Amino acid sequence: MRLDVVTIFPEYLDPLDVSLVGKARARGRLDVHVHDLRRWTYDRHHTVDDTPYGGGPGMVMKTEPWGDALDEVTAAGYEAGAHGPVLVVPTPSGRPFTQELAVELSQRPWLIFTPARYEGIDRRVTDEYATRMPVYEVSIGDYVLAGGEAAVLVITEAVARLLPGVLGNAESHRDDSFAPGAMANLLEGPVYTKPPVWRGHGIPDVLLSGHHGKIARWRRDEALRRTALHRPDLIERCDPAAFDKKDRETLSILGWAPEPGGRFWRRPQAVGD
Numbered sequence: 001m002r003l004d005v006v007t008i009f010p011e012y013l014d015p016l017d018v019s020l021v022g023k024a025r026a027r028g029r030l031d032v033h034v035h036d037l038r039r040w041t042y043d044r045h046h047t048v049d050d051t052p053y054g055g056g057p058g059m060v061m062k063t064e065p066w067g068d069a070l071d072e073v074t075a076a077g078y079e080a081g082a083h084g085p086v087l088v089v090p091t092p093s094g095r096p097f098t099q100e101l102a103v104e105l106s107q108r109p110w111l112i113f114t115p116a117r118y119e120g121i122d123r124r125v126t127d128e129y130a131t132r133m134p135v136y137e138v139s140i141g142d143y144v145l146a147g148g149e150a151a152v153l154v155i156t157e158a159v160a161r162l163l164p165g166v167l168g169n170a171e172s173h174r175d176d177s178f179a180p181g182a183m184a185n186l187l188e189g190p191v192y193t194k195p196p197v198w199r200g201h202g203i204p205d206v207l208l209s210g211h212h213g214k215i216a217r218w219r220r221d222e223a224l225r226r227t228a229l230h231r232p233d234l235i236e237r238c239d240p241a242a243f244d245k246k247d248r249e250t251l252s253i254l255g256w257a258p259e260p261g262g263r264f265w266r267r268p269q270a271v272g273d
Helices: 010-017 019-026 063-079 099-106 123-129 149-160 212-230 232-236 245-253
Strands: 002-007 031-036 085-096 110-113 135-139 256-258 264-266
Touching: 002 010, 002 063, 002 149, 010 019, 010 031, 010 149, 019 031, 019 149, 031 063, 063 085, 063 110, 063 123, 085 099, 085 123, 085 149, 099 135, 099 149, 110 149, 123 135, 135 149, 212 232, 212 245, 232 264, 245 256
Parallel strands: 002 031, 002 110, 085 110, 085 135
Antiparallel strands: 256 264
16 A cells, blocks of 8 residues: 655654554555655745635635645656555544544555645645545544644554554454444453453453353453443444344343334433443
8 A cells, every 4th residue: 555645744644654554664565655745835934824715713725735745746656656546634524434434445555645734725625636536534533633644643553454464463453343244333342361360350250261152252242331331322323133132132231122123222221321
């Protein structure tokens, strides 16, 4: 995968050299290029923003630097043999970034990020490049940051760990929270390692039993419990058909039941309320 980031704070992207992403770069799994947007300014102050049309507080990032930057970055990528670029625009007004979306982006060969500052980028930039490539406007949460660089780091790490050869164990991400399949719409339950007793705290006996079926059931039940406690909204929008008989028994104990022909609902004073 090729990854380009255009930003006015290139140093913010230094963490892309460490941890799993850094290892992916060292192994040639991820080809990262960070570009300073101010290279494409032509006044002595390297101006990248201006006042908004219609008035109001804040500043808006200008079309010219972004247009020139994206044209050059795209051309350089094509010359290097990259293909199939998509534009990823971090913005609180975008679609929520989910594990499902991370999987989708991990299957793209080339991501170009445009982390903005101030009030954002002039809308015409996004509209222009939407005529040339797919555009993903992505939000990492219901809050506003000073800029989009932190979102780039979040998205890149979530995507990079899904690339072949990045994780030491290729199966590691299959039991993650939100992972497509059995864990879709569920949070991963608690995990334990040695020693078996620490400061008087033990671990569940089932994990020492060696019975893989019982361990798998325990992990599934714990995922249901944690999701019901911390993210009941996920269960509320689940299709009841996704749960087997044992899942339904666990959810019933936790105070959940499906509506006839509909989604799950939670009875008043459910366990854990």
